[in-house]
Structures are given as structure tokens and as C-alpha cells.
Amino acid sequence: xxxxxxxxxxxxxxxxxxxxxxxxxxxxxxxxxxxxxxxxxxxxxxxxxxxxxxxxxxxxxxxxxxxxxxxxxxxxxxxxxxxxxxxxxxxxxxxxxxxxxxxxxxxxxxxxxxxxxxxxxxxxxxxxxxxxxxxxxxxxxxxxxxxxxxxxxxxxxxxxxxxxxxxxxxxxxxxxxxxxxxxxxxxxxxxxxxxxxxx
Numbered sequence: 001x002x003x004x005x006x007x008x009x010x011x012x013x014x015x016x017x018x019x020x021x022x023x024x025x026x027x028x029x030x031x032x033x034x035x036x037x038x039x040x041x042x043x044x045x046x047x048x049x050x051x052x053x054x055x056x057x058x059x060x061x062x063x064x065x066x067x068x069x070x071x072x073x074x075x076x077x078x079x080x081x082x083x084x085x086x087x088x089x090x091x092x093x094x095x096x097x098x099x100x101x102x103x104x105x106x107x108x109x110x111x112x113x114x115x116x117x118x119x120x121x122x123x124x125x126x127x128x129x130x131x132x133x134x135x136x137x138x139x140x141x142x143x144x145x146x147x148x149x150x151x152x153x154x155x156x157x158x159x160x161x162x163x164x165x166x167x168x169x170x171x172x173x174x175x176x177x178x179x180x181x182x183x184x185x186x187x188x189x190x191x192x193x194x195x196x197x198x199x
Contacts, residue, residue: 001100001154003083003172005143005163006111006118006136008044008183010098011125013080018078024072025055032059044184045167047112047137048073076119085124091183095127097198102130106152109134110144112167141171151174162195 007013021040024031034057052072054062071183097107108131109119122128135144149156161172166183169192172179181194188194
């Protein structure tokens with residue numbers, strides 16, 4: 001059984017995600033936006049909800065207003081739904097592997113991106129049929145992985161996460177399953193399990 005991260009693993013979307021944060025936060029000082037983007041890039045697997053809360057609390061040093069977080073997140077999702085529906089952004093070797101192996105292995109998408117948005121994108125990209133479920137934020141990835149393991153009664157030693165951030169490793173480790181890094185050499189440099197390619 002394979003639990004796939006989405007951004008940077010199935011879909012080449014990192015530049016669009018960064019563009020989205022810049023657009024949503026365009027009314028704030030450039031140095032504040034750059035600090036958020038630095039946090040975003042270091043914490044790829046965390047949801048936008050966590051990142052916008054971080055922006056308000058740690059960068060602006062304000063009380064976190066959940067209405068503002070929701071408003072920012074909705075604007076971000078609007079941009080993603082417009083920008084990320086082109087099939088050319090699907091990573092070919094990963095898509096080929098998924099198509100070839102989905103009948104042999106149960107597969108799920110488990111991502112820090114918004115769950116409703118993920119299901120919309122997967123439908124638009126024509127890949128929904130390859131996955132038993134497509135799960136995303138606002139629920140944290142650790143909890144999403146736990147839910148899948150329990151709901152489908154999977155044997156943990158037969159399940160792995162494939163992702164491109166340390167947060168994928170954290171979610172796998174917390175749930176007692178293996179994780180393989182992909183498309184982020186910093187994970188390989190940390191000595192973690194790493195897939196060079198699927199070809």
C-alpha cells in the first residue's frame with residue numbers, strides 16, 4: 001500500500017504554490033512575505049492553514065484570527081484551482097508508475113494541501129480513479145495517515161509514504177510505517193530512504 005504526497009511528487013506545483021502565497025499576501029511588506037516563503041519552503045508538508053497562522057502570529061506578531069486564516073486560505077485555493085489543472089504539470093515517471101501499479105497496490109493521496117481542492121484537482125487532471133481515497137488538510141498529515149491505516153485495516157509493515165518533505169517522514173514515523181523521499185535531495189543528504197526515480 002502506498003500513501004502518496006501530492007505537491008512535488010505527483011504534480012509539479014511548487015512554483016505555483018509560492019506564487020499563490022505571494023498573491024494572497026501582496027498587501028504586506030516584502031520582507032514579511034519572504035519570511036513566510038522561507039517557512040513554507042522548509043515545511044512543504046504543512047498545510048496552508050498552519051502557514052497563514054504562522055504568518056499572523058510569528059511574523060506579524062498578531063493574535064490569530066481564524067476568519068482571516070479562512071479568508072486567506074480561500075483566496076489561495078481559488079488561485080490553485082485556476083493554475084494547477086494542466087496535465088503537463090503531472091510528473092511523467094510517477095504517473096506512469098501509478099497507472100502501471102494501481103491494480104496491484106492500494107494507493108491513497110495524503111497531502112498537506114486542502115482536501116476539497118485536492119479532490120477537485122485530481123478530478124480535473126483525470127487521476128482520481130487510481131486512488132482509494134484523496135485526503136488533505138485542514139486535518140494534519142499525521143492524523144490523516146492514522147485514519148487511513150485504521151479505516152482500511154492495513155498491516156503497517158506493508159504500507160509506505162512517498163513524499164518530498166521532512167513532514168512526510170514525521171507522519172510516517174509517528175504511525176510506524178516506512179517513508180521514501182523523492183524529488184528533494186536534502187532528504188537523501190539526511191540519510192533517509194530515497195527514490196532516485198521510478199523508471
